[in-house]
Amino acid sequence: MQYIKIMEAINEQIDAGLLTAGNKLPAERKLAESFNTTRITLRESLALLESEGKLYREDRRGWFVSPEPLRYDPTLTTNFSSMATDQGRVARSELLDAKLVPASRRAASLLSVSPFTEVYRIDRLRFLDERPVMVVTNFILPEYFPNLLELDVTTSLTDTYREHYNTLYAKTRYRVSTTSLLGETAQALRATAGSPAMFIERLNYDQHGRMIDCDLEYWRHDALSIESVATLSKG
Amino acid sequence: MQYIKIMEAINEQIDAGLLTAGNKLPAERKLAESFNTTRITLRESLALLESEGKLYREDRRGWFVSPEPLRYDPTLTTNFSSMATDQGRVARSELLDAKLVPASRRAASLLSVSPFTEVYRIDRLRFLDERPVMVVTNFILPEYFPNLLELDVTTSLTDTYREHYNTLYAKTRYRVSTTSLLGETAQALRATAGSPAMFIERLNYDQHGRMIDCDLEYWRHDALSIESVATLSKG
DNA sequence: GAGTGGTCTAGACCACACG
């Protein structure tokens, strides 16, 4: 159980403040040497700290100490940007793509439309304090948002809906699970293939109770903690 | 990227139904041989499938195909047992421990009491279809539940509160994050140290708005998906 | 008792990041 001991040793350095948020760890070979072990064993320790959310990896760049997670309340309309600002963080988004496409199987099933129905698809990469932390794909029903792509979609969707279509988010159905990052998603987040991730699926309804769009969000799992308050109802 | 290909190959077998929920995979050495690789590389593929929630490990027993996750709605009072039953699953709980203890640092901070204040601590292990999936620790404020430990605490706390203390859960504040299983928690869940997990912290209030207890839940991360509906309010 | 998974060693090559 050597790798547990190494994990604890690194953990202590983080808790003691010797390694602070954003710091890069020494090279794996150096760490392995200083703990008198091999790279494989050392990497086991690092993977453990990664899955606890204490460290994260940037593909081929090394290991870093994780900053505080963003507190995410799925029951607030607050968008990503104001959520971050409210918590004293700096948010930024990059538009990856925006186009009209035939609904993917997953999107069709979520939005209850037949496969290949045309929907808007908007892909964004979200940064928190200049670290890429989330990739989100929105599938939007065009019937409620004619000519959406002619507007400025680089800003908040919430704002665009409100300002141009008099539409508000009123209800959301969400699902949270864990998964791992692969392919383009991993690349966009500068993550190594297989990094642990949180997956959040949201299905959104407007003030008239109509389903208007859905979100598929892939988060670096150390970057968020989901927090909310609920008034309980009987199941 | 051999390990990605192996992962995909195993994935296909699961999707094709050749491997179904609960099935044990062949021995690592045999799998490695049949994929013409080493155990280390093969284990990388398996770890990937584990973090996607497709496979899980039982410590020293091998790799198994994950069953469907339990849908968990934090806004329902529904307890573990009825949640499972409602979804056609079989639930069982084992009482690990129940005693009066000085509040741990974490418990004290959650319950807003001074450290070392005495609180009830109840530890349970929850099974889903005979698979251990969650370890939960309850810290309970004794002032609202005198002589709690003299009652039958092997059953549902919700029921005990209602039947003996006329107390209902009315509001909950919850936080979800990811972590990994270590030590006793891992052992209780028959998991290898370092297995990925979901951590759910709940702070519960009764019908008079009084904070009455808190839960700390460690879930095998493939065993649940958090799902809920929220009416949105402005942040 | 045989075989398994958990853990560890001691290397290697490559493509990429970074200076």
Place this chain on the structure above:
DNA sequence: GTGTGGTCTAGACCACTCA
């Protein structure tokens, strides 16, 4: 160009599970 992380090889020993 140097060094890094990503990936992979080919073993080994041990403690445990299970038949």
